[in-house]
Amino acid sequence: xxxxxxxxxxxxxxxxxxxxxxxxxxxxxxxxxxxxxxxxxxxxxxxxxxxxxxxxxxxxxxxxxxxxxxxxxxxxxxxxxxxxxxxxxxxxxxxxxxxxxxxxxxxxxxxxxxxxxxxxxxxxxxxxxxxxxxxxxxxxxxxxxxxxxxxxxxxxxxxxxxxxxxxxxxxxxxxxxxxxxxxxxxxxxxxxxxxxxxxxxxxxxxxxxxxxxxxxxxxxxxxxxxxxxxxxxxxxxxxxxxxxxxxxxxxxxxxxxxxxxxxxxxxxxxxxxxxxxxxxxxxxxxxxxxxxxxxxxxxxxxxxxxxxxxxxxxxxxxxxxxxxxxxxxxxxxxxxxxxxxxxxxxxxxxxxxxxxxxxxxxxxxxxxxxxxxxxxxxxxxxxxxxxxxxxxxxxxxxxxxxxxxxxxxxxxxxxxxxxxxxxxxxxxxxxxxxxxxxxxxxxxxxxxxxxxxxxxxxxxxxxx
Ligand SMILES: Nc1ncnc2c1ncn2[C@@H]1O[C@H](COP(=O)(O)OP(=O)(O)O)[C@@H](O)[C@H]1O
Ligand SMILES: [Mg+2]
Numbered sequence: 001x002x003x004x005x006x007x008x009x010x011x012x013x014x015x016x017x018x019x020x021x022x023x024x025x026x027x028x029x030x031x032x033x034x035x036x037x038x039x040x041x042x043x044x045x046x047x048x049x050x051x052x053x054x055x056x057x058x059x060x061x062x063x064x065x066x067x068x069x070x071x072x073x074x075x076x077x078x079x080x081x082x083x084x085x086x087x088x089x090x091x092x093x094x095x096x097x098x099x100x101x102x103x104x105x106x107x108x109x110x111x112x113x114x115x116x117x118x119x120x121x122x123x124x125x126x127x128x129x130x131x132x133x134x135x136x137x138x139x140x141x142x143x144x145x146x147x148x149x150x151x152x153x154x155x156x157x158x159x160x161x162x163x164x165x166x167x168x169x170x171x172x173x174x175x176x177x178x179x180x181x182x183x184x185x186x187x188x189x190x191x192x193x194x195x196x197x198x199x200x201x202x203x204x205x206x207x208x209x210x211x212x213x214x215x216x217x218x219x220x221x222x223x224x225x226x227x228x229x230x231x232x233x234x235x236x237x238x239x240x241x242x243x244x245x246x247x248x249x250x251x252x253x254x255x256x257x258x259x260x261x262x263x264x265x266x267x268x269x270x271x272x273x274x275x276x277x278x279x280x281x282x283x284x285x286x287x288x289x290x291x292x293x294x295x296x297x298x299x300x301x302x303x304x305x306x307x308x309x310x311x312x313x314x315x316x317x318x319x320x321x322x323x324x325x326x327x328x329x330x331x332x333x334x335x336x337x338x339x340x341x342x343x344x345x346x347x348x349x350x351x352x353x354x355x356x357x358x359x360x361x362x363x364x365x366x367x368x369x370x371x372x373x374x375x376x377x378x379x380x381x382x383x384x385x386x387x388x389x390x391x392x393x394x395x396x397x398x399x400x401x402x403x404x405x406x407x408x409x410x411x412x413x414x415x416x417x418x419x420x421x422x423x424x425x426x427x428x429x430x431x432x433x434x435x436x437x438x439x440x441x442x443x444x445x446x447x448x449x450x451x452x453x454x455x456x457x458x459x460x461x462x463x464x
Pocket of ligand 2: 036037097
């Protein structure tokens with residue numbers, strides 16, 4: 001009922017191109033981001049073009065016998081024999097989903113003792129297959145730490161032969177499209193796109209709940225992360241698998257304690273190894289702020305919302321509204337984007353005007369006496385004022401609001417305003433005359449396209 005496929009054209013095209021040259025491919029990305037769905041799509045396409053494929057879901061493989069049975073060979077309990085026999089099927093494209101789990105399974109059976117031995121043997125078999133001119137092998141993994149370790153450290157020679165393909169979050173537009181395909185109306189679809197933060201798995205869970213219970217997207221997210229909700233179970237399992245120090249660090253960062261020395265002070269020991277592992281696992285991203293400071297961010301905002309909803313005695317309880325404003329929604333993501341700028345970047349705005357964005361000291365939202373500013377970026381005494389719009393095309397009143405907010409801000413605080421920037425994800429509906437006024441005042445306009453450009457320039461994937 002919900003199995004619509006959206007987006008991933010770029011990824012599909014890269015994979016198909018690699019397949020043409022019989023290159024091997026390693027697809028990696030966080031759980032739920034859409035690797036399996038993508039691999040299934042690839043298999044479908046291969047079958048359509050009459051290629052032979054072998055698909056292995058590693059979670060279905062409990063022993064070497066399972067591999068042999070899958071390829072219609074006599075099952076025996078020998079990991080080495082199973083690997084050799086599988087990789088000798090040269091005329092099949094072999095797809096192995098969650099490869100790291102297969103390695104773990106095979107390492108438990110003779111003649112192997114350790115995972116490294118399994119990987120070394122697989123390396124030799126893959127090299128032999130390549131020499132024989134065998135078809136591509138496609139591997140996937142959600143264990144980002146594993147991927148990094150085997151590609152960088154131990155098994156570089158093997159994985160140099162692999163094309164690495166990172167699967168990141170989907171854009172708002174594609175989640176929006178997915179919601180529309182499920183017969184939800186435009187307004188709800190936009191809201192889903194806003195709260196699902198580019199993760200198709202979360203989007204699917206939210207859509208299911210909205211259809212079943214007729215609640216708002218925002219309530220759906222809060223139900224999913226509430227005690228015993230589907231995502232609560234999912235995140236709890238994730239937390240169970242990491243050390244207590246790492247859990248504490250995640251809670252601290254979710255609550256804004258995100259600089260290295262602040263974390264160190266709270267942890268009473270060197271957080272470096274824990275931060276490293278969390279980064280490797282894709283749970284944290286590191287943002288370098290100048291020579292001395294590094295900040296950490298949790299790129300998965302639904303996970304951050306869940307962390308904030310956990311009541312930690314020493315860290316206090318946080319209201320739903322605060323969780324929403326700080327973690328979910330488009331504005332929070334925009335603030336995250338601009339706080340992740342670490343060197344001066346230059347772009348053209350929607351009207352082709354030049355805009356420079358410096359690394360800000362802080363980016364925050366402000367509730368004034370009778371006004372609200374979605375984002376302010378501060379650099380010394382200079383302020384960049386942002387107005388953020390997500391619901392459809394923005395009209396001229398949004399520009400007026402930005403001007404008014406800025407005036408009030410200037411009156412209340414003693415700062416020089418360097419730029420006024422309006423951000424509207426789905427573009428603008430403005431007359432020629434209005435555009436001329438905007439240009440005359442030097443107000444800058446951004447849309448999804450410019451946000452994506454900034455995102456790719458600073459190399460942080462937030463899903464715009
Ligand atoms: N391209 C896509 N279009 C629509 N839904 C998707 C897409 N990719 C993933 N999904 C949804 O997200 C869920 C999780 O995706 P999955 O492929 O299982 O992630 P992974 O294998 O990376 O953990 C799927 O059940 C599916 O509903
Ligand atoms: Mg999967």
